[in-house]
Amino acid sequence: MSAVMMDGRAVAKVWKEKIAKQTESLISKGITPHLAVVLVGENPASQVYVRNKENACIKAGIRSTVIRLDEGCTQQALEDVVRSLNRDASVHGILVQLPLPEHLNESRVLALIDPDKDVDGFHAMNSGRLMNGQPRFVPCTPLGVMKLLEAYDIPVAGKHAVIIGRSNIVGKPMAMLLLAKDATVTICHSKTQNLPDIARQADILVAAVGRPGFVTADMVKPGATVIDVGINRVDGQIVGDVAPEVAQTAGYLTPVPGGVGQMTIAMLLANTLDAAE
Amino acid sequence: MSAVMMDGRAVAKVWKEKIAKQTESLISKGITPHLAVVLVGENPASQVYVRNKENACIKAGIRSTVIRLDEGCTQQALEDVVRSLNRDASVHGILVQLPLPEHLNESRVLALIDPDKDVDGFHAMNSGRLMNGQPRFVPCTPLGVMKLLEAYDIPVAGKHAVIIGRSNIVGKPMAMLLLAKDATVTICHSKTQNLPDIARQADILVAAVGRPGFVTADMVKPGATVIDVGINRVDGQIVGDVAPEVAQTAGYLTPVPGGVGQMTIAMLLANTLDAAE
Numbered sequence: 001m002s003a004v005m006m007d008g009r010a011v012a013k014v015w016k017e018k019i020a021k022q023t024e025s026l027i028s029k030g031i032t033p034h035l036a037v038v039l040v041g042e043n044p045a046s047q048v049y050v051r052n053k054e055n056a057c058i059k060a061g062i063r064s065t066v067i068r069l070d071e072g073c074t075q076q077a078l079e080d081v082v083r084s085l086n087r088d089a090s091v092h093g094i095l096v097q098l099p100l101p102e103h104l105n106e107s108r109v110l111a112l113i114d115p116d117k118d119v120d121g122f123h124a125m126n127s128g129r130l131m132n133g134q135p136r137f138v139p140c141t142p143l144g145v146m147k148l149l150e151a152y153d154i155p156v157a158g159k160h161a162v163i164i165g166r167s168n169i170v171g172k173p174m175a176m177l178l179l180a181k182d183a184t185v186t187i188c189h190s191k192t193q194n195l196p197d198i199a200r201q202a203d204i205l206v207a208a209v210g211r212p213g214f215v216t217a218d219m220v221k222p223g224a225t226v227i228d229v230g231i232n233r234v235d236g237q238i239v240g241d242v243a244p245e246v247a248q249t250a251g252y253l254t255p256v257p258g259g260v261g262q263m264t265i266a267m268l269l270a271n272t273l274d275a276a277e
Numbered sequence: 278m279s280a281v282m283m284d285g286r287a288v289a290k291v292w293k294e295k296i297a298k299q300t301e302s303l304i305s306k307g308i309t310p311h312l313a314v315v316l317v318g319e320n321p322a323s324q325v326y327v328r329n330k331e332n333a334c335i336k337a338g339i340r341s342t343v344i345r346l347d348e349g350c351t352q353q354a355l356e357d358v359v360r361s362l363n364r365d366a367s368v369h370g371i372l373v374q375l376p377l378p379e380h381l382n383e384s385r386v387l388a389l390i391d392p393d394k395d396v397d398g399f400h401a402m403n404s405g406r407l408m409n410g411q412p413r414f415v416p417c418t419p420l421g422v423m424k425l426l427e428a429y430d431i432p433v434a435g436k437h438a439v440i441i442g443r444s445n446i447v448g449k450p451m452a453m454l455l456l457a458k459d460a461t462v463t464i465c466h467s468k469t470q471n472l473p474d475i476a477r478q479a480d481i482l483v484a485a486v487g488r489p490g491f492v493t494a495d496m497v498k499p500g501a502t503v504i505d506v507g508i509n510r511v512d513g514q515i516v517g518d519v520a521p522e523v524a525q526t527a528g529y530l531t532p533v534p535g536g537v538g539q540m541t542i543a544m545l546l547a548n549t550l551d552a553a554e
Contacts, residue, residue, distance in 0.1 A: 104383045107411060128405030131453075134384060158468045160475075164457055168409045175452075175464070176408075179443055182468040184475065187452070191435045191459040198437075230319065 003226070003246070003253040004152070008144075013169065013263035015062055015232035019269045023061040026276060033065040033276035035093040035119065035183055035268075038083050040078060041071035041101045044109040045233070048089050050097055056265045061273055065091070077210055078104060079112055086114040091273040093119035098169075119271035130176050144263025145182070145206065145227050152252060154204065154225050157182035162199050164188045164215070164241075165208030174206055195219070207241035215242040225250035229260050280523070280530040281429070282501070288428040289475075289539035293337055296546045301337040303553060311340040312370040312396065312545075313362045317355060317381065318348035320497035322510070323374045330372070333542045339549055342368070348378055355381060356389055370396035370549040375446075381476050405477040407453050411412035416549050419451035421540025423458070423482065429529060431481065431502050434459035439476050441465045441492070441518075442485030447506055451483055472496070484518035487541065492519040500528035506537050 023033055035057055035266055039050045050066060058065035070204075085094045094117045100106050114123040121137040129136045149156060161183040161272055165171040175185045183204065188195055199205055199219040207215045208229035220226055230241030240256030254260050300310055312334055316327050327343060334341035344358055355377075362371045371394045377383050386522045392402040398414040406413045426433060438460040442448040460481065465472055476482055476496040484492045485506035497503060507518030517533030524530055531537050 124405030127408045128401030131404045184469040186463040192461040
């Protein structure tokens with residue numbers, strides 16, 4: 001038996017169409033949803049991400065402004081840009097593209113974004129709202145995973161979800177979202193002992209490691225749902241964290257590309273629309 | 278083999294003595310740490326907790342003010358009290374004793390407390406700081422559990438910690454603290470299937486359920502560390518969530534009373550001192 005490939009592109013398309021419709025209706029009321037993206041430096045992957053976000057905004061009718069700052073930009077200059085976007089009433093969503101160049105203090109910049117414009121959901125105030133069960137803006141990747149699970153009617157309540165990776169951006173918010181939907185949640189990471197034994201218990205296995213082919217078939221319970229959050233570049237190709245062989249063991253699997261990544265952008269649009277509303 | 282009983286009273290005593298010394302030194306510099314506790318209504322358990330907190334403050338040299346409001350107090354009146362404590366520069370820590378009477382909106386009150394005076398660590402801003410790995414005020418009970426584990430040199434990194442209970446006050450912050458110390462963390466709750474199987478994998482098992490005798494010996498791996506956060510009243514006696522028989526299976530066990538509860542109060546003093554500093 002081969003896994004059902006979860007078509008993130010198709011599910012995201014439905015979301016994007018819905019968002020475009022709502023955006024149109026909001027514009028007819030005189031409000032144009034507006035996302036401001038701050039991009040520092042020349043990181044090639046970041047350039048691609050920002051371009052994709054821009055294009056998705058344009059397609060949905062959401063106004064998008066990209067503020068490009070030099071690689072050598074000072075902390076002060078970056079913070080001034082964020083402050084001015086906070087004050088700008090025409091801007092509903094602010095996103096600072098990560099990673100920042102090493103000389104810049106990422107967490108200080110994120111803390112400066114107005115929590116009510118924080119469409120990436122990385123501000124401590126939004127993390128805490130999620131953790132305390134009163135979410136406002138939720139990080140786009142784990143939110144997209146939840147919507148993908150919903151779209152395929154994958155049961156979550158009472159199921160055992162194992163998350164490999166504990167980042168602020170994916171692993172920890174993913175855990176909180178699955179927990180809120182009544183999953184039993186295990187968070188694993190680089191220090192975890194007996195990872196295969198634990199992963200093999202998962203009804204839902206989320207890989208957010210950043211290592212190509214990290215999740216092998218022996219780590220997957222037959223029939224499990226495997227969510228591949230990895231985006232790794234290997235010889236110019238994009239591959240996930242899950243080895244191709246897992247398609248023979250899993251019940252459901254997200255492809256890379258065409259899986260979670262597509263949902264991330266759709267959720268960014270959804271958060272921006274939400275901020276404008 | 279019988280478990281080592283983890284003496285929360287003794288460990289808390291050492292903490293309290295250290296805090297009393299630091300408080301003395303702070304007072305000599307002209308700053309008297311000051312905790313304000315807001316108590317609404319006549320809940321007998323709350324009365325006892327507040328009295329215990331008051332006494333602990335006095336013993337440590339920390340100034341304590343208890344503001345008592347009638348059971349029928351309005352949301353507005355309660356919020357006004359919190360606002361005035363936020364403004365009062367002589368007050369370093371603010372604690373609203375939970376649970377509040379049913380007609381009051383708990384989360385709105387907690388959101389109103391100045392995060393820099395939030396010594397209970399329940400404000401979303403402090404939850405988010407903890408979740409994002411930059412903790413400021415951490416909830417006292419899970420913080421106390423970490424200090425107890427440290428005091429007994431219980432290894433955490435790479436170990437599997439299973440937490441039963443997912444409250445904002447214990448379960449979720451406990452998960453974040455154990456994760457930050459490199460444990461593999463599983464969060465279980467009322468919807469968890471096969472709880473005994475999962476609990477039995479735990480090197481560190483934390484019970485925060487609120488049901489007397491809920492954790493039985495068949496749920497405990499021989500030699501595991503079992504942390505009993507439960508405080509249940511049965512026939513006028515205080516008992517935990519862990520059945521007495523578990524003492525024959527566990528390697529380490531916290532008694533109730535005399536375990537975690539003692540640490541909770543010590544951590545409240547520590548947070549108040551920290552706020553004053």
